Amino acid sequence: MDLGEQTLIFDTFNTPQAALSLRSAAEQLTGRKVTYVINSHHHSDHIWGNQVFEDATIFATDSTFDLMRTKGVARLERMRSQPMPLEKLEEALEQEQDPVQRKDLELYVDEMRQVNMALPNLTLRLPDVTFERRLAFAGSKRTAVLLTFGGAHSPSDAFLYFPEEALAFMSDIVQIGFHPSMGDGNPDEWLRILAKVEALQLSTIVPGHGVIGTGEAVGIMGQYIQLLQQMAYAAPSLDELLAIDAPAFCASWQASPVFKENLHFLYNRIHNL
Template sequence: MSEEPRLTPVADNVYAWIQPDGGWCLNNSGVVVGGDGAIVVDTAATVARAERLRAQVDAVAPGSARTLVNTHFHGDHTFGNAVFGPEAAIVAHAGTREEMAATGLALTGLWPDVEWGSVQLALPTVTYEERMTLHLGERRAELIHVGPAHTRNDTVVWLPEERVLFTGDVVLPGCTPFVLMGTVAGSLRALDELRALDPRTVIGGHGPVAGGEAFDATEAYLRWVQDLAAAGVARGLTALETARTADLGAYAALTDPERLVGNLHRARAELEDGELARPLDVAGIFQEMVEFNGGQLMTCRA
């Protein structure tokens, strides 16, 4: 296992559970404690990692009623739901629940060597459409539907008093953004909405604790992808050829740079017809990301 996940205080009784280095399936969670309850924003990919998260929640909020929030359907954020037991309510956007049910445990097939444990899919028990407020004693957590952005249905969790924002994978500080299953243009719109909240602290779906500068970095990358996609189309290149001949510059230092291939496919689809987040051949495009990596499967340290 890579470096130990750690629970980092970001406000009074508010924590970010950070799993270094934030690469494939090493997601972050949030823990918000108040009244007799605790909100856990996203779980983890494997049973072992979710059990460690649950132990950390037990340590800072013993005996509390648990409300899980799933920011989107991806397994690294949701497979650990069942570890919190049937007594935990699981809240998500209605579309996220549908996507989770449709996708099931498919992610485990992508990295068969990962020790997933006996993952049980636990679907959201409470769904919402636009906004929802969770109350923990005096504390308030707002669930806001943004996007389509990273997926068709993304939720961010906003603590207005503490000005702490959990973004899910709409923002990935220090990591390569990934919009293959979402949209470039929609992500840019979502970033504007998040910026307007004016958070003091931003916890992305992966990567270290950040601030508002993470919005600017994400926007700059996505606009670069849009320009690169258009230039590649103009030169008659495929998405993979465009990625291979691109100068990644500083973006090469972000985790998982091969995501560029998926991001270019998405940007090109949007150039064609302007439609956001329409289904693409995800499995085929993952294969191209492997080709970009010289035939090596992307590294997943979960």
């Protein structure tokens, strides 16, 4: 985002290759180097391109910094020692007949191929500056406010709010046309945070995954979480729960396998398994 005298990048993708394309696009659009980078949370698909922005200052929450230097470093070491088995994924892709799941798997295989290519030279660059609740970036064109209301999709999630445009880069707190993974988060806190975001009356949302949408996406995300919670509470058994198809409103969303992963997670959470 062009703030005026500064260029700000929100999250750096899953590989240095993708981040390099992002940096090049930002430099072409603004005519200057990237000044600031935000890491919204510690998951690798949002931070593994950090090393490309060697001249920029990287910001994250206090908790995200701690998660990156512990869990983030451990994940990178684990992936390096045990790269994703692409052959098995490619075999599964050949056998997949469902068009929705096949599309998801194609995208996943391509992403993992890029990750495996990057691993030998990938380094995890940590944030330079951390914040606790709120941090403002005042530029001559626009002001951006970096906020965190706590942990939703992950133990600590930040988003970038542009008050004058009623626009926000929501990271994975809000996803559009995309099943949000709940397994590393807290669904009750997620709903609380979505209620606070809804109070901002956003006009435009840039999601962590999916297409750009309107502020209505905040409510839809909340409805999704509440509905899956209700399904998990009502299910007589895990097997019966996992036999349920995705409701019509989200049946065509990307990342379709995540729907049943979420049901499994919620069932275990409810029954303390």
